[in-house]
Amino acid sequence: MNAAKKKAPTIAVPQSDAAADALLKEYGDEFNLLVAHEAVMNAQLADAKASFERVAQPHQERLKTIFEQLQAWGAAHRDRLTDDGKSKTVLLPAGSIGWRNRPPSVRWKKGFKAEDIVEAIKKYGLRRFIRTKEEPNKERMLEEPDVAAKIPGVVIGSAGEEFYIAPFGAELAEPKT
Numbered sequence: 084m085n086a087a088k089k090k091a092p093t094i095a096v097p098q099s100d101a102a103a104d105a106l107l108k109e110y111g112d113e114f115n116l117l118v119a120h121e122a123v124m125n126a127q128l129a130d131a132k133a134s135f136e137r138v139a140q141p142h143q144e145r146l147k148t149i150f151e152q153l154q155a156w157g158a159a160h161r162d163r164l165t166d167d168g169k170s171k172t173v174l175l176p177a178g179s180i181g182w183r184n185r186p187p188s189v190r191w192k193k194g195f196k197a198e199d200i201v202e203a204i205k206k207y208g209l210r211r212f213i214r215t216k217e218e219p220n221k222e223r224m225l226e227e228p229d230v231a232a233k234i235p236g237v238v239i240g241s242a243g244e245e246f247y248i249a250p251f252g253a254e255l256a257e258p259k260t
Contacts, residue, residue: 107248107250108250110248110250111250111251111252114250115252153180157173157180157182161182165182171183201213219237224237224239225239
């Protein structure tokens, strides 16, 4: 099967500084229109979210109340419902309720930071509770790119250069593709 080659799309390139300046102004105008439309969209989304939250709030409150009522009923009748703890799930005609064990977790007490915990672990000689993470140091590799490039799997990319457009009255931005 012979696949026909597609021609690259042609674009109209400005032929003078004045034409480039006019195109840059048009870019700025289009960008500003897009920003204005985006602001309208965000306002509409905020209104829709607020409207939904107003409608949802009484339902959320009712769900919380029903949950608390069923939880209290289950606690009061747990031995009977679970056959003295032989089961954790109770089947009812409309569904099931039950109890499940949460997995253990570790968290820091209020006011403590990870650094405080590490310091205390060291103080008590419990270094087995400290994780050491090894990872390549890209910043150091950039300091010695010729040496780093010899490491299998490492590619040192060029800093390169980018074209940008910054029309007056618009923030520096690239078109979203």
